[in-house]
Amino acid sequence: MVVSSLYVSLSGQMALERRLETVARNVANMETTGYRADEVKFDSLVKRPGEDPVAFASTGKTYISTQPGEIKQTGNTLDVAIEGEGWLGIQTGNGIAYTRDGRFQVATDGILRSIEGNPILDNGNAPIVLDPLGGSPEISKDGTIYQEGRQVGVLGLFSIPQNAQLSRTGNSGVIPDTLVEPVQDFTENGFAQGFAEGSNINPIAEITKLITITRAFESTNSMMQSVESIRQQTIKKLGEG
Structure with missing residues (x-):
């Protein structure tokens, strides 16, 4: 489960990276006339069905929003x-x-x-x-x-x-x-x-997304460090035994 947790966390960080790319692209084109914003749709991928299934985050599917602009x-x-x-x-x-x-x-x-x-x-x-x-x-x-x-x-x-x-x-x-x-x-x-x-990009919404992505990345990174620490401790105890 420790290894699975690491892979799940890694998949989450890859998904966050894809989301960050779209936010950066949207912010760069807020003033571009007629520009349509990028959005990302995420799905969870169940890799191991059973009593304790492991769900990985997909890297996301980018699509272009067709909502009108101002x-x-x-x-x-x-x-x-x-x-x-x-x-x-x-x-x-x-x-x-x-x-x-x-x-x-x-x-x-x-x-x-x-x-x-x-x-x-x-x-x-x-x-x-x-x-x-x-x-x-x-x-x-x-x-x-x-x-x-x-x-x-x-x-x-x-x-x-x-x-x-x-x-x-x-x-x-x-x-x-x-x-x-x-x-x-x-x-x-x-x-x-x-x-x-104008573009259909909402600056406030994009800033909110950026804050959410940053916090999620920090949380995921902290969890990966904790999991790695547990793994190292487990290996050490097994070696002592």
Whole structure:
């Protein structure tokens, strides 16, 4: 049991290390527009079923939280925030990705691009092209873009299934492992021009997690030292016998 206790404690420290990595990453991206926080799901692994089963902590499974962030007014006509569900489509070097960062720029060729320079896509996954000399665009709730009263494009809004596994790309982009569908209902979903969505990271919650992780690590380390002391004493007594 002494050896098992050491392994259980070690598995706990490995899980805490994984949790600490996610907290550090979240804190570093608190001010990143549209960033989605990392979370970790832990399970216990029963290694020895029976009268005295031994449960080990798994190293944890990291996933990306899709909870919305705070929407703030910027007054910039090339900024849009997504209200409700949905993601913007962007063309990246790794294929099509999705983001909640709606800060745009218009290139000299007229292509509407993200702040990172990736083309913004319509519902058909085609780049949106504006008139570089056509003045500031007006963007309606359903994503329709107007310049000087003339419709010039429509922003794509895409729905990612809740059970999709997401991987990161760029500052705030994600790539799902499943197909996405264009959003058709703009009753509760849509765009708000002149606004931008911040990260969905709660600073107070992250600090609380950091304190909890630190205390848990100290407690686990203390227990490992106690177990090792017992082991050494046992070996010594056996040697004397």
